[in-house]
Amino acid sequence: MVISASLGLLLVLIVNLGGCLFVSFRETSPAFPHLFDQRYLALMAWGFLVPFVWGFSARWMTVFLGLKPLRPKWLLAAVVVNLVGLGLTLGGAVSIGSWLFVVGAGIAVAALRMFEPSEKKAKIRGVHSTFPFFVRMAYAWLLVAAIVGIAATRWDTSGGIWGASRHALTVGFISVMILSVGQRILPAFAGMRMLWSTKLMFAGLALVTLGCTLRVSCEIIAYQGYAAWAWSVLPISALCELAGLTIYAINILGTFVLEPSHAQKQPLVVGLPVKIS
Numbered sequence: 001m002v003i004s005a006s007l008g009l010l011l012v013l014i015v016n017l018g019g020c021l022f023v024s025f026r027e028t029s030p031a032f033p034h035l036f037d038q039r040y041l042a043l044m045a046w047g048f049l050v051p052f053v054w055g056f057s058a059r060w061m062t063v064f065l066g067l068k069p070l071r072p073k074w075l076l077a078a079v080v081v082n083l084v085g086l087g088l089t090l091g092g093a094v095s096i097g098s099w100l101f102v103v104g105a106g107i108a109v110a111a112l113r114m115f116e117p118s119e120k121k122a123k124i125r126g127v128h129s130t131f132p133f134f135v136r137m138a139y140a141w142l143l144v145a146a147i148v149g150i151a152a153t154r155w156d157t158s159g160g161i162w163g164a165s166r167h168a169l170t171v172g173f174i175s176v177m178i179l180s181v182g183q184r185i186l187p188a189f190a191g192m193r194m195l196w197s198t199k200l201m202f203a204g205l206a207l208v209t210l211g212c213t214l215r216v217s218c219e220i221i222a223y224q225g226y227a228a229w230a231w232s233v234l235p236i237s238a239l240c241e242l243a244g245l246t247i248y249a250i251n252i253l254g255t256f257v258l259e260p261s262h263a264q265k266q267p268l269v270v271g272l273p274v275k276i277s
Contacts, residue, residue, distance in 0.1 A: 001079055002055035008047035015040055038162070042089045045169050046101060050142070051079055053177055054108050064184065065132045066120030067113045074111035078104045095153045102146040114139045127184050128198040134180045134205045141172025141212065148216070160223020164216045171241060172212045179205050179248050186252060191261025196254035204247035211240030 019032050019040060027033070032040065054075065062070055085100025109115065114136055122132045145168035152161035183201045187193040195201060214237035222230035 005052035066118040071111040078108035128202040138176040145169035164219045193259040200251040204244040207244030211237045
């Protein structure tokens, strides 16, 4: 799964290079054409980011959340369905591809047993007790992103529904997963440190989730012209997300700078003098 995501990243870079060369020689604007840009973003999201997160979720989430054993064949099926949906989307069958993204995401969630009752206690030592909740919330955002994508193929008239779908995916799914898992594993990788503040962890995740909720809902309302008041909420959502990401960065920095590593915690052992005959 991680290999497929890495190949997706390689393809993203190749397509990006080709698109840049095309607009450099053939277009009057440095911006990608709209149709190309839509398919390029789908490739980046569903060809690289989504399967990459599924990959490390398969490796870590069963242990971190105490879930029941993974269903490997189901997860491979989710990857296949997702790739078929991506291929159809890139080929122009966006409506069918969007439905397959929903099916693939649903199979992946079932394969990971993300919303099933945990078999063991979640490993929350050193992190906030809401860690399992926010990980599951991230996968809920994945499903929201895929479903809103279907709505975009039917009713989007101004880019707002498409934008809401991508925001639910990149912030709700990807960013919340990074903020949750990052504060769980980075302190351990950096010399077995403890997270500086579990309260800051909760605050950052709560603000990002709140900001994403406001953005996804109000972007549809504002861009589709359903209500003018929604435009005033969009800057607030951006500030919430920025504050949450800033808190995350401060917490990680405080962990690296202020928290001692495992080696620093070890007591100093003074050797006894040895008589040499």
